[in-house]
Amino acid sequence: MENDRRNTNADKSTTPPDLFTERRPGRTSKRTFLILTVLFAFASSLILLFPMRITVKGMGQTAPAKIYSVGAEMTGKIVEVYCMEGTQVIAGSPIVKMRNEKLSSTIEETQKRREIAEGKLGVLHAEKKSRSEWAQRCALYYEVGSISSREKRQADDMVIVIEREIAIQNKEIEEIDASLKYMLKLENKEMVTAPANGVILTPMKDRLEMVLSEGQEIFKLAGKEKIIFGSDYPL
Numbered sequence: 001m002e003n004d005r006r007n008t009n010a011d012k013s014t015t016p017p018d019l020f021t022e023r024r025p026g027r028t029s030k031r032t033f034l035i036l037t038v039l040f041a042f043a044s045s046l047i048l049l050f051p052m053r054i055t056v057k058g059m060g061q062t063a064p065a066k067i068y069s070v071g072a073e074m075t076g077k078i079v080e081v082y083c084m085e086g087t088q089v090i091a092g093s094p095i096v097k098m099r100n101e102k103l104s105s106t107i108e109e110t111q112k113r114r115e116i117a118e119g120k121l122g123v124l125h126a127e128k129k130s131r132s133e134w135a136q137r138c139a140l141y142y143e144v145g146s147i148s149s150r151e152k153r154q155a156d157d158m159v160i161v162i163e164r165e166i167a168i169q170n171k172e173i174e175e176i177d178a179s180l181k182y183m184l185k186l187e188n189k190e191m192v193t194a195p196a197n198g199v200i201l202t203p204m205k206d207r208l209e210m211v212l213s214e215g216q217e218i219f220k221l222a223g224k225e226k227i228i229f230g231s232d233y234p235l
Contacts, residue, residue: 066223068196072212073189076100085203089194089221096207096218098190107183114176121169128162135159198223 076098083095138155141147202219212218 066196067201068198068221068223069217070095070192070195070219070221071215071217072098072192073214074098074100074103074186075212075214076103076190077209077211078207078218079209081204081208083200083204085200085205087200089198089200091194091196093194094191095194095200096192096204098192098212100186100190103183103186107180107187110176110180110183114173114180117169117173117176121166121173124162124166124169128159128166131155131158131162192218194221196221196223 077100078096079099080097081095082093082097083089089095135152135155135158138147138152142149142152198221200219201222204219207218
């Protein structure tokens, strides 16, 4: 029996250890799957955050991805040019300034009308203050019997009349302000800006002092993104 035990121990010592170790393939596969998933997510994040740029080499032609045709939003004359043909511009940068003489003169006249209306309103407010003070004195005179009820009523009526005139004047100023707001909004359209990042294609120097009607093209702008035409380009 002792020899059997020795033989058994000898067999165990010569047998590879992994035969006696309990294998858990399910846990190992799950751990491997989790590691691969994390690595894939990390690689995807790097690609999204730092996209690769492919450089195309070879013979061919390029063309702008988009051509913008910018037209006049109002009739007027080009009085200033800020860019030349071939100038690279960014979206919103000024390209030309137009001027509508009729609109400009109308704005000036309307502003003068408003100044006059404001002056009249100031006079009316001063007159109202004077008539209100007189109406208050007439009320005291009437109590002591110095004036008649008719004279007191006339003083009160004068205050009512001046208040109506003030209301009319305020209404006129509101209408002038509305007209000015609309015309100043039109005046803002005199400054023509770039609709996108790109390059000016039109000879702008030749456009100075040119009179354009509403909707007429002022300039063309080539978008900075390019499309490549060709058939065989090594990457």
